Structure formats: structure tokens, C-alpha cells
Amino acid sequence: MRRIGILTSGGDAPGMNAAIRAAIRTALKNDLEIYGIEDGYLGLVQGKIFPLRYKDASEILTKGGTFLGSSRYPEFKEDAIQEKAVEQLRKRGIEGLVVIGGDGSYRGAQALMKKGVLCVGIPATIDNDVKGTDKTIGFSTALNTICESVNKLRDTSSSHHRCFIVEVMGNKCGKLALWSAITCGAEILINREIGFNEHQVMAELAVHDQFRKKRHALIIASEKLLDIEALAKKISLETSFSGRAISLGHIQRGGSPTPEDRLLGSMMGREAVEVLMKNENNKCICVKNDQILARDIDEALNEKDDSYAQMYALFRDMV
Numbered sequence: 001m002r003r004i005g006i007l008t009s010g011g012d013a014p015g016m017n018a019a020i021r022a023a024i025r026t027a028l029k030n031d032l033e034i035y036g037i038e039d040g041y042l043g044l045v046q047g048k049i050f051p052l053r054y055k056d057a058s059e060i061l062t063k064g065g066t067f068l069g070s071s072r073y074p075e076f077k078e079d080a081i082q083e084k085a086v087e088q089l090r091k092r093g094i095e096g097l098v099v100i101g102g103d104g105s106y107r108g109a110q111a112l113m114k115k116g117v118l119c120v121g122i123p124a125t126i127d128n129d130v131k132g133t134d135k136t137i138g139f140s141t142a143l144n145t146i147c148e149s150v151n152k153l154r155d156t157s158s159s160h161h162r163c164f165i166v167e168v169m170g171n172k173c174g175k176l177a178l179w180s181a182i183t184c185g186a187e188i189l190i191n192r193e194i195g196f197n198e199h200q201v202m203a204e205l206a207v208h209d210q211f212r213k214k215r216h217a218l219i220i221a222s223e224k225l226l227d228i229e230a231l232a233k234k235i236s237l238e239t240s241f242s243g244r245a246i247s248l249g250h251i252q253r254g255g256s257p258t259p260e261d262r263l264l265g266s267m268m269g270r271e272a273v274e275v276l277m278k279n280e281n282n283k284c285i286c287v288k289n290d291q292i293l294a295r296d297i298d299e300a301l302n303e304k305d306d307s308y309a310q311m312y313a314l315f316r317d318m319v
């Protein structure tokens, strides 16, 4: 292998730049040419492909976002569009591709692998919903951002005897909500795995108010599940807390990556290039018990994930 490409796809995640930097440095140290692809699969199909030099990896480790740009490009599910991507790589002699993104981006990489492009996936999404890996790049920073925000909300909640419903991202996966609920000391968690039962929320709030004499209550709720403003109004009407709702939104996607995400990005970016140097196909990079591994992508994506259940038990023991 002489020439490889690299792209970031799907929602950006803090630490993607660390992975790109590690891939550039590893490639150039091993006399591989490395090409950056702008804006994910969209830029690949459009041929927005340019050589990366050592200097391109400078000053990016500490920055959030992705300097290559990213996109959501649903058309990439179409075979004819994927063929265009393969052609863009072939005509430049790019034999291997590092795909940095979430579960959707992995499906794009799998399609390219089937068409003979050697690909390796690096899991990067704040949702931490990629199977086969304990962590995805970006999850730690998003969690940190949520904790910082909720600390501030807790101060004002206690002063005013309020219940704050804090809506967090995670798409269809409740991990960001669960991990936040534990690390922010939330009283109540609402996510897809548990479901939303209004009656139960009201009953739990009554316990925190009447028996535990709490001056505040924090509810962490996953996005796309309920109308948090409506719930806040109901809490004001039916409990002694006054209800307030806030959606943290895209704040959770930005910011300088935590040391954990910088480390994960550095280790995974280096490993991905080493995998391509061995001409291995169908791989994704994972972290398992703090060890970085290159695994078969189909096997990794079919793995059962029991981390949620363990963490949920911890949450229940803490409230």
C-alpha cells in the first residue's frame, strides 16, 4: 500500500482531529502518502481530495470539530453513488481508506469494502452507540460538557426549589443520558431503554420532595422522546417544585476534547494506519478494557453490549 485516504463522516465529535493527526503522522513516518477528503462521503463522491502534509497535523490536537469537515449524505446508500466514490479513489491510486464516524458511517465503509476498497473504521460519535468498542471518540468530551452545564443548573435549582429537565443528545441510544445521570447526580433518568412514564416521574418527584427533603431535582432526559416543556409545566402544577426545561443541543458536540478523547484519537488513528499498512480489510478499531484492537467489522457490530445494564444498576443504586 502506497497511498491512503482519510475522511470524517456523520455528526462531528471532539477528538476526531486527534485521530486525523495520528493517522497523518503515522502514514508519513512510514512513507505512505495520505490524502484528506473533505466533508465525508459527499466530498469523496465530488472528488474533494487533497494531499496531507506533516504541517496539516499541527495545531489540531486540541481543537473540537473536524478540520476535514463532515456531512450527512443519505444518497451514499445508493449503489451508483458508491461506484462514483470508488472511481474517485481508483483514479488517484488511493488503495486504502480510514473512515472516522459513527454506526452510519461504518455502513458506508462496509459498502466500499464490498466493492474492493480496503477500509478501516474508527468509532467517533458523542452517542457511544458503535458496537464492539467500549468507547467512541467524543463521548468523554460530551459527557464533560453536560456535567459542566448541569453543575450550573443545580446551583440555581437549589436556590429556587426547582426541578430541571435537561435534555441531552444520543440519538436512539440512551448511553449519553445514563452516563450523565450518574455523573451529574440526577434524581430521575428518562431514556429510550427505560421509556417515559409520566405517572412514575411524578411519584418519584414526590418522594424526593416529601421524604428526602430535596431542595432541587434533576431529570436527565434523552432527546426525541418527550415534550420537555410540557412536562415542566405539569411538574409546576402537580408538585411543589417549579418545573423548568432546557435542551443542551449542539453545545454537546463542540469544545476542546478531553485528555481521554485526545488519547483515544491518537491511539486509534495510529492503529488504523498500521492496519492498512498490513493490507488488512474489513476492520474497525475498538477499545476493550483499555486495549486498542483491530477487529473484524461484522463481528464487532454483531457483538452484544452489556455495559448499559451494568451502568443502569449503578444509577439505581445511587438514587
Ligand SMILES: Nc1ncnc2c1ncn2[C@@H]1O[C@H](COP(=O)(O)OP(=O)(O)OP(=O)(O)O)[C@@H](O)[C@H]1O
Residues within 6 Å of the ligand: 009, 010, 011, 012, 041, 071, 072, 073, 074, 075, 076, 077, 078, 101, 102, 103, 104, 105, 106, 107, 108, 109, 111, 124, 125, 126, 127, 171
Ligand atoms: N446504510 C448505509 N449505506 C451507505 N452509507 C451510509 C449508510 N448509512 C449511513 N451512511 C453514510 O454515513 C453517513 C453518516 O451516517 P449517520 O448520519 O448515521 O452518522 P453516524 O456516522 O452514525 O454518526 P453520528 O451518529 O455521530 O452522527 C450518512 O450520511 C451516509 O452518507
Ligand SMILES: O=P(O)(O)OC[C@H]1O[C@](O)(CO)[C@@H](O)[C@@H]1O
Residues within 6 Å of the ligand: 011, 072, 102, 125, 126, 127, 169, 170, 171, 223, 253
Ligand atoms: O447535527 P444534526 O444533524 O442535527 O444531528 C443531531 C444528532 O447527531 C448526534 O449529535 C450525533 O449522532 C445525535 O446525538 C443527534 O441526534
Ligand SMILES: [Mg+2]
Residues within 6 Å of the ligand: 010, 102, 103, 104, 125, 127, 129, 171
Ligand atoms: Mg450514529
